[in-house]
Amino acid sequence: MRRTIFSDEHELFRNEFRRFAEAEIAPRVAEWNRAGTTDKATWRKVGEAGFLGANQPEEYGGAGGDFLFDAIVIEEMARIRAHAMMLSLHSDICMPYLREYGTPEQKERWLRGAITGEVILAVAMTEPGTGSDLANVQTRAIRSGDEYVIDGAKTFISNGQISDLVIVVAKTDPKASPPHDGISLILVETDRPGFRRGRNLDKLGLKGQDTSELFFEDCRVPASNLLGQEGRGFKMLMNMLQQERLSIAVGSIASCRRALEDTIEYTRDRRAFGQPIAAFQNTQFRLAELATEVEVGQSFIDALLAAHVRGEEIVTEVSMAKWWTTDLQKRLTSECLQLHGGYGFMSEYPISGDYADAAVQSIYAGSNEIMKVIISRKLGLG
Ligand SMILES: Cc1cc2nc3c(=O)[nH]c(=O)nc-3n(C[C@H](O)[C@H](O)[C@H](O)COP(=O)(O)OP(=O)(O)OC[C@H]3O[C@@H](n4cnc5c(N)ncnc54)[C@H](O)[C@@H]3O)c2cc1C
Numbered sequence: 001m002r003r004t005i006f007s008d009e010h011e012l013f014r015n016e017f018r019r020f021a022e023a024e025i026a027p028r029v030a031e032w033n034r035a036g037t038t039d040k041a042t043w044r045k046v047g048e049a050g051f052l053g054a055n056q057p058e059e060y061g062g063a064g065g066d067f068l069f070d071a072i073v074i075e076e077m078a079r080i081r082a083h084a085m086m087l088s089l090h091s092d093i094c095m096p097y098l099r100e101y102g103t104p105e106q107k108e109r110w111l112r113g114a115i116t117g118e119v120i121l122a123v124a125m126t127e128p129g130t131g132s133d134l135a136n137v138q139t140r141a142i143r144s145g146d147e148y149v150i151d152g153a154k155t156f157i158s159n160g161q162i163s164d165l166v167i168v169v170a171k172t173d174p175k176a177s178p179p180h181d182g183i184s185l186i187l188v189e190t191d192r193p194g195f196r197r198g199r200n201l202d203k204l205g206l207k208g209q210d211t212s213e214l215f216f217e218d219c220r221v222p223a224s225n226l227l228g229q230e231g232r233g234f235k236m237l238m239n240m241l242q243q244e245r246l247s248i249a250v251g252s253i254a255s256c257r258r259a260l261e262d263t264i265e266y267t268r269d270r271r272a273f274g275q276p277i278a279a280f281q282n283t284q285f286r287l288a289e290l291a292t293e294v295e296v297g298q299s300f301i302d303a304l305l306a307a308h309v310r311g312e313e314i315v316t317e318v319s320m321a322k323w324w325t326t327d328l329q330k331r332l333t334s335e336c337l338q339l340h341g342g343y344g345f346m347s348e349y350p351i352s353g354d355y356a357d358a359a360v361q362s363i364y365a366g367s368n369e370i371m372k373v374i375i376s377r378k379l380g381l382g
Pocket residue numbers: 122123124125126129130131132133155156157158159203206211360363364365366367368369370373
């Protein structure tokens with residue numbers, strides 16, 4: 001179906017970004033996947049070309065566009081399977097915290113740098129002992145004079161190895177009741193004494209994305225590194241989840257599209273019993289069903305993107321989209337792999353990577369079970 005949410009300006013931007021990404025990003029993906037991380041030089045190139053923070057204020061070097069520009073970046077990155085470089089985490093998930101809650105000084109120092117690609121961002125919520133149950137984080141940031149002293153450990157942090165600034169979720173009041181009232185967000189520069197990066201974790205998929213442990217041992221930051229108000233961290237996190245989850249859903253549908261297109265092509269070329277495997281009715285029906293689901297999903301995503309840009313509160317609908325699209329991505333990549341036969345299991349065929357990369361989509365940014373908890377509550381079920 002023709003998509004109607006994008007203007008001519010958006011389409012121009014898509015063409016420009018596609019050209020840039022094919023020249024500067026796609027050729028590096030295999031190398032990143034081998035190395036387990038991206039490189040700072042390419043981040044800077046993306047920033048210099050104006051593709052970081054397309055949705056950020058011009059005052060700090062952004063392009064001042066709407067979120068659809070960032071959605072285009074997500075879709076195009078999925079098209080070239082550049083999952084290693086989490087531009088969306090940087091631009092759509094982390095930057096908004098600085099924009100919404102940063103002081104003018106914090107924005108000048110870090111938002112501007114994030115837009116040029118000089119300051120790579122990460123957000124550290126998850127800990128070895130707690131993920132979904134975010135209010136239970138044990139990392140502490142205790143005020144001492146004009147500093148916060150941070151102690152604790154985080155894990156599974158995307159951009160953990162390469163980041164320059166981490167938004168750390170910590171308890172500034174460990175005794176607060178309810179516990180989430182004790183949570184604050186603290187900005188930690190990664191060259192602070194007491195901050196240490198742990199292992200770059202070996203994973204099933206997202207091979208080029210550095211996902212790490214982070215440690216804080218008597219790590220002192222100035223009190224001015226507090227983001228927003230003390231004790232408001234949980235609320236700030238909740239306010240940002242709509243865009244975070246929408247970004248995942250946008251990427252999921254784009255990844256589905258890519259896997260489907262490649263599988264259609266493969267089944268046309270591959271022959272069995274004297275005919276292309278695309279000629280078997282089973283192949284046709286499977287692909288017809290999946291193509292239908294992708295179109296249904298895309299229509300939903302486009303409606304949500306339009307509503308998000310209008311500033312509507314669509315947390316429940318975005319939770320629906322997050323679980324449904326990522327669930328579809330897992331099923332679709334599994335079925336497309338099957339249609340590739342043994343070649344689908346071989347690393348040289350991209351579908352094997354698509355299958356592995358899909359697995360995490362239903363886990364991070366709020367697991368799909370948590371999405372259903374949110375939807376159930378909205379339905380008045382608990
Ligand atoms: C590749 C990768 C990148 C990541 N990047 C980041 C990052 O940049 N920053 C960050 O902070 N975190 C990151 N995470 C962590 C991610 O957000 C967590 O893994 C996720 O929130 C789930 O937490 P958990 O792993 O502790 O699982 P758990 O919370 O232990 O959950 C285990 C299972 O129990 C289910 N479950 C939990 N609670 C409920 C409930 N109430 N009802 C029903 N079922 C429930 C879950 O859905 C899941 O299936 C990343 C994870 C991965 C794998």
